Amino acid sequence: MRWLHAFGSSICRAQAMHTTPAIPVPVPVLRLPRGPDGFSRGFAPDGRRARLRPEAPDIQGRPSVQESQDSREQQARAALRERYLRSLLAMVGRPVGFTLHEGVHVTAHFGATDLDVANFYVSQLQTPIGVQAEALLRCSDIISYTFKL
């Protein structure tokens, strides 16, 4: 007998039937929808819609001034990014003061950040309602932070 697998916890109200009512059988599916791969933003370059992509940037007649301006900007961005990452490294283990929304200030010892700099792992977080041994601060909640080098 072919196996039929149920997914999820959906419950269907039974349709009125003229014959003796059978136990409803869940509609079989080939597989579940694929989710994000967890390490990229997707939009596969070799996907089916690849031919709709704009042309690669080696179009004839593109002025070289534009190109060197772009690479200068890219270099500047890279330098700023590196400085920021090094500033995060410099913060590790030090006390940091965070300014959050609603005029709230807290201090904590900085531990680490995650890949997207979305969360800061801190310890000994001094909050208005007590000291938290370890905590995660959402970066989207942080307006600014300061620390002494």
Next chain:
Amino acid sequence: MAMRQTPLTCSGHTRPVVDLAFSGITPYGYFLISACKDGKPMLRQGDTGDWIGTFLGHKGAVWGATLNKDATKAATAAADFTAKVWDAVSGDELMSLAHKHIVKTVDFTQDSNYLLTGGQDKLLRIYDLNKPEAEPEEVSGHTSGIKKALWCGGDRHILSADEKTVRLWDHATMTEVKSLNFSMSVSSVEYVPEGEILVITYGRSIAFHSAASLDPIKSFEAPATINSASLHREKEFLVAGGEDFKLYKYDYSSGEELESYKGHFGPIHCVRFSPDGELYASGSEDGTLRLWQTVVGKTYGLWKCVLPEEDSGELTKPKMSFPETAEEELEIASENSDSIYSSTPEVKA
């Protein structure tokens, strides 16, 4: 043999899904975009729910998302006071349009030349996407934050909804043509071009109005507060979902409740039929999107109808297996790969 609806759950978002939209039907199928409070709207293949990519760039909750007709562009509205326009093929951000408050809603014209935005600053804005540096046209008049704004009537009219009113504007003159007042908060508006119908939900009511005149056509009451409803383009059914976590399907002519489905673990915020009407998608507070068949048991997308007679001769066909066992999974061509699905994902650079 009675068949039971098997919803397909699309995971990936980490916070509530507050808006979703389908593209039109393109040579590559149709697509679905979801807006999420995690700030990362996602593009999916519409008939399977397969993830294609995530638009990265917003710094706050994304409240509205839409695709243009051929799914080459996407637009999103966010709590970071910007609306962004994206290349929906590459995932790149094309434009960031600064606003003075949270942006809640975005809509492209049919020709993708203009983008309509609306939000908490109570202004409707129309951006010419061919002149992104130019100042947008602004339409004022709303007295509370705009929740939804849509082009209708062949892009000659604008339909906008705030807390308690729905207003119709003439695009050419930028003046208000008609308005409707509601006793309860308007939760959603859908425009159905085939028939020029507006589907407006407020409280437990699902109301249908003419898109040209705003005249009421009919309305139904649901058992619970409804957050979103969608009318099938052939106007046989409508689906609605809201605060009781359930999806309801009604007969449009009679208002009779045909089916109801549990499955979501939180209130449903948005529900839309696909452009071909074969399925509908729901987005929920529980962070998931679910795809539901319009005709339960039909072979479509990932759903495969099995008839009792198929049992005898089909033993060598690939088994419909649990997703955890990766053996013999049938591949449906999707945006991300044309080849047969392999169980070990390639590491992308």
